[in-house]
Structures are given as C-alpha cells and as structure tokens.
Amino acid sequence: NAGVTQTPKFQVLKTGQSMTLQCAQDMNHEYMSWYRQDPGMGLRLIHYSVGAGITDQGEVPNGYNVSRSTTEDFPLRLLSAAPSQTSVYFCASSPRYGGELFFGEGSRLTVL
Amino acid sequence: AQTVTQSQPEMSVQEAETVTLSCTYDTSENNYYLFWYKQPPSRQMILVIRQEAYKQQNATENRFSVNFQKAAKSFSLKISDSQLGDTAMYFCAFMSYTNAGKSTFGDGTTLTVKP
Numbered sequence: 001n002a003g004v005t006q007t008p009k010f011q012v013l014k015t016g017q018s019m020t021l022q023c024a025q026d027m028n029h030e031y032m033s034w035y036r037q038d039p040g041m042g043l044r045l046i047h048y049s050v051g052a053g054i055t056d057q058g059e060v061p062n063g064y065n066v067s068r069s070t071t072e073d074f075p076l077r078l079l080s081a082a083p084s085q086t087s088v089y090f091c092a093s094s095p096r097y098g099g100e101l102f103f104g105e106g107s108r109l110t111v112l
Numbered sequence: 113a114q115t116v117t118q119s120q121p122e123m124s125v126q127e128a129e130t131v132t133l134s135c136t137y138d139t140s141e142n143n144y145y146l147f148w149y150k151q152p153p154s155r156q157m158i159l160v161i162r163q164e165a166y167k168q169q170n171a172t173e174n175r176f177s178v179n180f181q182k183a184a185k186s187f188s189l190k191i192s193d194s195q196l197g198d199t200a201m202y203f204c205a206f207m208s209y210t211n212a213g214k215s216t217f218g219d220g221t222t223l224t225v226k227p
C-alpha cells in the first residue's frame with residue numbers, strides 16, 4: 001500500500017519558472033491538502049480539497065494553484081516561482097470521518 | 113481561527129529518562145482532535161498519538177502518553193524511557209470536526225535524546 005506519493009522529492013527552480021508538484025493517494029480519502037514547512041516553523045496550509053472538483057484556500061495560498069479532478073490526485077502548481085517559495089512541501093490526505101493526516105514524504109523546493 | 117502554541121523550541125533528555133513536551137491551543141470549537149506528530153531527520157511526518165476532545169481518558173501509545181486538559185486548552189506529550197530513536201522534531205496539531213481534513217500546527221519542539 002503506497003499511501004500518499006509526492007513527486008519530485010527535490011527541485012531547483014529559477015525565479016519566474018513554473019512547475020507542478022504531484023500528489024497521489026491510494027487510500028480513497030476524501031480530504032487532501034498541501035502544506036509548506038519553513039525552517040523553525042510548523043506546517044502552514046496552502047490549499048485543501050474536500051472532494052473531487054472542490055478546492056479552497058488555506059492560510060498561505062498566494063502564488064499557488066490547485067485542482068482536484070479525481071479523488072486520487074491533488075497537484076500543486078507554482079505559477080511563477082519566487083525565492084519566498086523556497087520551502088519543504090507536504091501533501092496529506094485524510095478520510096471523511098476525520099482523524100489524522102497521512103503525509104507524503106515531502107518535496108524540497110529551492111527557488112534561485 | 114485556531115492557534116497552537118509550543119513554547120519549548122528545543123529540549124533534551126538523557127536516554128531512558130522521561131520528558132514532557134508542552135502544547136496549548138486556542139479554539140471556540142467543542143468537538144475536535146489533537147495530535148502529536150514526529151518528524152525525524154528523514155523529514156517524514158509520523159503520527160505519534162491522537163486524542164479526541166470528547167474523551168476524558170488520556171490517550172496512550174506504548175511509551176507515549178498525553179495529559180489532556182480541555183478546560184485549560186492544554187495537551188502535553190510525555191515520552192517515557194526515552195530512546196535515541198526518539199530524537200526528532202515534534203509537532204502538536206489541532207483539527208476541528210467542522211474542518212476535518214485540515215490541521216493547525218504548532219511551530220514544533222526539537223527533542224534530542226542523549227546517550
């Protein structure tokens with residue numbers, strides 16, 4: 001059972017470039033979310049989804065875009081990368097009845 | 113909006129000793145979950161323990177237990193018989209029933225277990 005799979009694990013971008021972080025889960029979870037983790041800080045919510053076709057903004061959504069066309073996939077798009085988006089990104093999923101988040105392994109993004 | 117505060121940025125403990133990590137939170141919700149997650153150097157986020165607010169009994173998982181004080185909005189984690197593998201960053205997190213699927217995290221406590 002793969003759980004939550006994130007790709008890529010590492011990425012270096014130049015300012016202004018765009019990219020997509022992929023996230024897939026095979027647990028049939030309704031909820032999926034993206035967080036970023038900066039040094040010395042906890043995880044902050046970027047975007048989340050309560051089901052296919054439904055997304056909403058979290059605490060720090062600016063500069064990011066998401067879509068959820070299937071239950072399994074929840075990609076995060078950086079539209080025009082900025083150095084302030086250098087961070088570690090985590091995708092997570094959880095079931096409808098609530099409870100703990102199941103995390104991917106994280107993606108370290110560096111924007112030069 | 114909920115907030116989660118971890119007031120101890122760093123802690124250390126001798127192997128086999130007991131350590132307690134503190135967490136306080138603020139919410140107007142009555143039904144919610146509280147979690148402790150562990151993040152070792154591998155970066156993976158691992159659930160340590162969870163507590164549902166309606167349960168008066170404190171959760172325990174082997175060497176890990178919590179002291180949940182709902183009225184005081186306090187949720188501390190006790191690690192007994194600390195092991196070198198417990199060295200990690202620990203995050204306290206809150207999730208309300210009405211906003212299931214997204215959590216609010218504290219800034220974390222870095223725990224070092226010394227041999």
